Amino acid sequence: MEIINYLQSKESNNEVSEWSFTLNNSRVQLWDINGELKNRQIWPKYYKKVKVLIFVLDSTDAVRLSEARCVLCDVLMHQELDNVPLLIVSNKKDVSGSLSMSTVIDLMGLYRLTGRDWTFEECSMRTGSGVQDIVNWINEKINNKRK
Numbered sequence: 001m002e003i004i005n006y007l008q009s010k011e012s013n014n015e016v017s018e019w020s021f022t023l024n025n026s027r028v029q030l031w032d033i034n035g036e037l038k039n040r041q042i043w044p045k046y047y048k049k050v051k052v053l054i055f056v057l058d059s060t061d062a063v064r065l066s067e068a069r070c071v072l073c074d075v076l077m078h079q080e081l082d083n084v085p086l087l088i089v090s091n092k093k094d095v096s097g098s099l100s101m102s103t104v105i106d107l108m109g110l111y112r113l114t115g116r117d118w119t120f121e122e123c124s125m126r127t128g129s130g131v132q133d134i135v136n137w138i139n140e141k142i143n144n145k146r147k
Helices: 002-009 037-042 062-076 101-108 131-146
Strands: 016-023 024-032 053-058 087-092 118-122
Touching: 016 087, 016 118, 062 101, 087 131, 101 118, 118 131
Parallel strands: 053 087, 087 118
Antiparallel strands: 016 024
16 A cells, blocks of 8 residues: 555654645645654644644554544644644554454444544554545545545
8 A cells, every 4th residue: 555655654753744645636744743742832833834644543452542542632632733634543453362343442432422423443554454445535535625
């Protein structure tokens, strides 16, 4: 998968990885802003630039889902993100013992996300499974914002 190979080939630092590429005649710029506590303070400086928000979870780490739930709530409290479409991605679906979609949605309390455009996708960045669905979602949301 071309996009996976591209993303996996990019270097990153400890705080932010940035990628730009063209997708169906649209320039896409991605920021991977890692979730370590010490780096969360820099997140808000990116919020005004955001067209879509992608929140990635590790589907094999049930213990950290409660932390992820709190972090997502904190992120969504920022007004700059009120009308930004949200994609929650459950990664590592190829790993034995990964949590089911319904379990992740339940543990994250996603059923409470009312009044917001949000979607949940499962994937494996290692194998590329599900990534095309994510790319399609990004493309659809970017094109809808232009209309």
